[in-house]
Amino acid sequence: MTDQDHDASPGSSQTDDFHTGWAALLGPPNSGKSTLLNTVLGQKVSIVSPKPQTTRNQVTGILTRDNLQVVFLDTPGLHRLRGKMNSFLLKAAWQALSRADTAVIILDAALYNKRPHLLPEDLQPLRSSKVRLPQPLLVVLNKIDKVKDRSKLLPLMEQIAGIWPEAEIFPISASTGENVETLITRIASALPPGQPLFPEDQLSTVPLRFMASEIIREKLFLNLHEELPYHTAVDIENWDEASQPGLTRIHAVIFVERDSHKAMVIGKQGRNLKQIGQNARLELEELLEGKVYLELWVKIRSKWSEDERFLLSLGFGSAPDMGDWQG
Ligand SMILES: Nc1nc2c(ncn2[C@@H]2O[C@H](COP(=O)(O)OP(=O)(O)OP(=O)(O)O)[C@@H](O)[C@H]2O)c(=O)[nH]1
Ligand SMILES: [Mg+2]
Structure with missing residues (x-):
């Protein structure tokens, strides 16, 4: 052997x-x-x-x-x-x-x-x-x-x-x-002949944090009307699974471009944001197979969608992991 x-x-x-x-x-x-x-x-x-x-x-x-x-x-x-x-x-x-x-x-x-x-x-x-x-x-x-x-x-x-x-x-x-x-x-x-690039139980190369931000973004797309979701971006600012076993604390920021967007994302008496947070948390708990405490903040960052540095910092334009081509 x-x-x-x-x-x-x-x-x-x-x-x-x-x-x-x-x-x-x-x-x-x-x-x-x-x-x-x-x-x-x-x-x-x-x-x-x-x-x-x-x-x-x-x-x-x-x-x-x-x-x-x-x-x-x-x-x-x-x-x-x-x-x-x-x-x-x-x-x-x-x-x-x-x-x-x-x-x-x-x-x-x-x-x-x-x-x-x-x-x-x-x-x-x-x-x-x-x-x-x-x-x-x-x-x-x-x-x-x-x-x-x-x-x-x-x-x-x-x-x-x-x-x-x-x-x-x-x-x-x-x-x-x-x-x-x-x-x-x-x-x-x-497809050409070749050895597998990833272990057979691996489903994606996308990092968990990115997946979490995507889940929150999906809920924004599903809960907000018309053009508003296009003015939003999500960034995970803090991820803590060490402080308390079985609980992941996630602190995420929803970026919007204007004051009026912020008001609409939050909704009357905070209803929209609450709904978005609840829906996202339930799915995050499934993903992470444990309890999740999700804290959502809405921040204004004017013209973020035109800010190249900011977009890069959110992971735009980064290609997923290629894996080990040698197998
Ligand atoms: N009835 C029906 N609806 C579908 C089917 N496939 C996708 N949809 C719906 O079409 C919409 C768009 O689906 P997505 O999978 O987000 O489409 P996409 O091509 O990834 O869209 P982008 O990421 O925006 O480019 C959703 O509402 C889906 O539920 C299908 O086979 N039948
Ligand atoms: Mg798509």
């Missing part, structure tokens, strides 16, 4: 027909990228809301099976908005594509079924001459649970085939899981 046989590294017990790789989930905002990632993993790693631009960074989700490890990269939706924060969002999406062995483009079939004229414009960023999409090109038509008459998908499939003749199209529902397994099988067959 060699030393390698004793090695407890992730790849030690695997055979040569193991396939490993990175799969980027890309597409317009609100198409269901994060929902799909959570469904594939059977667990929530990426936050979801009915509002576009919910995801603001790359979020990894690791699927490990007998002879397969797919590291999915959830990404911010591709859009055409301006501003510093938006350019960070786009950078995160394009970086994921450049790292990926395969890319899955996720589209909202129910949306384009009703409004086909939106498709060419929404696909414009992906059709730019600067973008090189890996082959095979996998295109997902998501939300088919909302398309009662499935024959209505045919014109959309034709429209996509007209744009990308080589595309393989997968109608799915990320919410119900319909056809998701077929998609996973196809992604798996597109």
Whole structure:
């Protein structure tokens, strides 16, 4: 026996027909990228809301099976908005594509079924001459649970085939899981042979603190109206699990841009903030498998979304851990 046989590294017990790789989930905002990632993993790693631009960074989700490890990269939706924060969002999406062995483009079939004229414009960023999409090109038509008459998908499939003749199209529902397994099988067959990069029980490379701030941000997206969530950011200022066994004390700051935002986040008699805090705490307790004391503060930081240093300090633009490529 060699030393390698004793090695407890992730790849030690695997055979040569193991396939490993990175799969980027890309597409317009609100198409269901994060929902799909959570469904594939059977667990929530990426936050979801009915509002576009919910995801603001790359979020990894690791699927490990007998002879397969797919590291999915959830990404911010591709859009055409301006501003510093938006350019960070786009950078995160394009970086994921450049790292990926395969890319899955996720589209909202129910949306384009009703409004086909939106498709060419929404696909414009992906059709730019600067973008090189890996082959095979996998295109997902998501939300088919909302398309009662499935024959209505045919014109959309034709429209996509007209744009990308080589595309393989997968109608799915990320919410119900319909056809998701077929998609996973196809992604798996597109990945190169290789040893796993992460231990088989690892679900993500995202740090717990980041996940906690994301959970709070999700509750802001779910509880606040209209544009307000876009003016908020969350930072975990203190994390204490040492003082009291079984209890994690988390002190988080919700940044807003103006006085009026602060008043709306807090709500009448503090009702909004209380609700946001309660919802976030319950989910944090599930994540951390223990009691959580969550303290939320709302602070005004004018024009934070244009402040590059501040955005960097919040983790914008930082790529997730690559893992050990040696296995
Ligand atoms: N009916 C239905 N709704 C879906 C499906 N997939 C996602 N949704 C909903 O679509 C909305 C957006 O889902 P997300 O997963 O946040 O979409 P996303 O592409 O990650 O959005 P961004 O991060 O903003 O780019 C949420 O309200 C989801 O519940 C689906 O298959 N069927
Ligand atoms: Mg998302």
